Amino acid sequence: MGDEPLAIEIDSAPDDEAARRVWCRLCGRPLTGDRSRRTGLGPACDAKLHPPGPDIRTRRHEVEQDTLPGV
Incomplete structure (x- = not known):
């Protein structure tokens, strides 16, 4: 792999999916949408x-x- 940062999960609770915070790999902003x-x-x-x-x-x-021709 290169120097590309991975999505970082902070405060991850294994039983609560909504409590995890995921950050954008490019700009570092927190992601909220499921697809993102x-x-x-x-x-x-x-x-x-x-x-x-x-x-x-x-x-x-x-x-x-x-x-x-002819038109």
């Missing part, structure tokens, strides 16, 4: 590391062409 707690990244940090793919509509462009 599982991944170890907050929504903003996750978006930085995994940006959405390009929209296919932005790759389209107009092509100049001659008019069809």
